[in-house]
Amino acid sequence: MNKVRFKTLRGWMYRNARPLDLARWRYHFEQGTQEEVLRALAAYQNADGGFGHALEPDAWNPHSSPIQTWTATEILREIGFADAAHPMIAGILCYLASGRDFDGQFWYTSVTSNNDYPHAQWWHAEGDSTWNGDDNPTACLAGFLLRFAERGSEANALGLRVAQQAAERLLHGTRESDMHTLACYIRLTEYAEQAGAHALPLAAMKERLRTLVGACITHDTAAWEDSYICKPSQLFMTRDSIFYPRNAEIAVYECEFITKTQLEDGTWSIPWSWDAYPDAWAVSKNWWKANGAILNLRYLRGMGEWEVACDCNE
Numbered sequence: 001m002n003k004v005r006f007k008t009l010r011g012w013m014y015r016n017a018r019p020l021d022l023a024r025w026r027y028h029f030e031q032g033t034q035e036e037v038l039r040a041l042a043a044y045q046n047a048d049g050g051f052g053h054a055l056e057p058d059a060w061n062p063h064s065s066p067i068q069t070w071t072a073t074e075i076l077r078e079i080g081f082a083d084a085a086h087p088m089i090a091g092i093l094c095y096l097a098s099g100r101d102f103d104g105q106f107w108y109t110s111v112t113s114n115n116d117y118p119h120a121q122w123w124h125a126e127g128d129s130t131w132n133g134d135d136n137p138t139a140c141l142a143g144f145l146l147r148f149a150e151r152g153s154e155a156n157a158l159g160l161r162v163a164q165q166a167a168e169r170l171l172h173g174t175r176e177s178d179m180h181t182l183a184c185y186i187r188l189t190e191y192a193e194q195a196g197a198h199a200l201p202l203a204a205m206k207e208r209l210r211t212l213v214g215a216c217i218t219h220d221t222a223a224w225e226d227s228y229i230c231k232p233s234q235l236f237m238t239r240d241s242i243f244y245p246r247n248a249e250i251a252v253y254e255c256e257f258i259t260k261t262q263l264e265d266g267t268w269s270i271p272w273s274w275d276a277y278p279d280a281w282a283v284s285k286n287w288w289k290a291n292g293a294i295l296n297l298r299y300l301r302g303m304g305e306w307e308v309a310c311d312c313n314e
Contacts, residue, residue: 009266009293017290020044020055020075024294027079037079041072042088048100049091057287058120060280064095065114066107067123070137070184073144077187084148093148096141097155105165106130106138118280120272135177139166139184143191160199163188167200171208179216179230185209186235206242213243217250224257228271231257233295238302255305258296268292 013025020040026032044055050064051072059068069092076082076089083089101108110125130138145159169175170185177185186209192200213236218229232251236243244251261268267289274281300306 005262005266008264009262009297012266013290013293016286018287021287021290021294024075024078025290028294028298034079034081037075038081038086038088041075044068044072045088045091048098049093049095050100051092054284054287057284057291058274059114059123060117060119060284061111061114062117063111063113064100065111066101066137066141067109069095070140073140074187082148084150089148093145093155096145097149097158101128103130105162106133106135107141109134109136118274118277118284120274120281121276133169133175134181135166135169136181136184138162139170139181139188140191142166143188146195146197147191160197163192163197163200167205171201171204177212177216179234182209182212182216183235186213210243210246214246217247219250221250221253221257225261226269226271233299237299239304251303255300255303258300266293268296 010025010029013022017025020037020043023032023036023040027034027037041055044051044053046052046062046064048064050066051068052062052064053068054060054062055068056071059065061068072088073092096102096107101111107130108128109131110123110129112125112128114123114125142159142162145155146163149155149159166185166188170177185205189200189202189205189209193202216230216235217232218224218227223229224231232243232247232254236247236251238244239251258268263269270285270288270292273285297306
């Protein structure tokens, strides 16, 4: 990632990224502020506290859903925002505690209102669905309640109950976790540790995750070129991660892969597409490219392979 490539990508971002992703870009690489990101992110939050409006670019549903709300929590974590009294976080807590899009054990992975708007085929729902008890995004959302809901509140108790159930499935379940569910288990563990949730078996969870992360990463690097597979960056972003030591070689290889697959316009290809709504997909594809650019540069920096070396005023 030399100066020329960075400036080419920066120009693409300013021409194509939605305001939210440009604010994220500025936060990470141009001394932007949390307030800029929060202001842009607020446009996606609904009156019930949940998020919609294609915050997750593969579903253009304007109504709140757990997946869209999970996406918001990931952005808040990305910028290190942890003010539990802030209206945005308070709204998320209200949505999660309301029982909406929740069956008592799982927050729905997909909701039927998705069907009324452009969406990828994997977000189509025949009925409100938990995808047969999958912990994506339930484990992460339970962790968010543990981290931010007031200790002793009903919302915090809900988070603890659901988190304990998710931890049991992580440690003793027989179902293989895909990379998205695994990422949610990782986030649950991080939130629980920050919250001091000693009722969870954090040491055992971490050790189990170390094993699962290594097994989930696709080591056949030939498949990386044009397949939707699991790379280290989908599960950890820095050399400080507890998952780095056992996966150091493949993590370093991803840095090389990122460098060699950068396109002439500065972006990277997206290895999936929608079967329907081609006009909407053309827009969402650029949103995903902007998101991917931010993640790739953050990963390179987290691996110690790149620092911002561009005077953006040049």
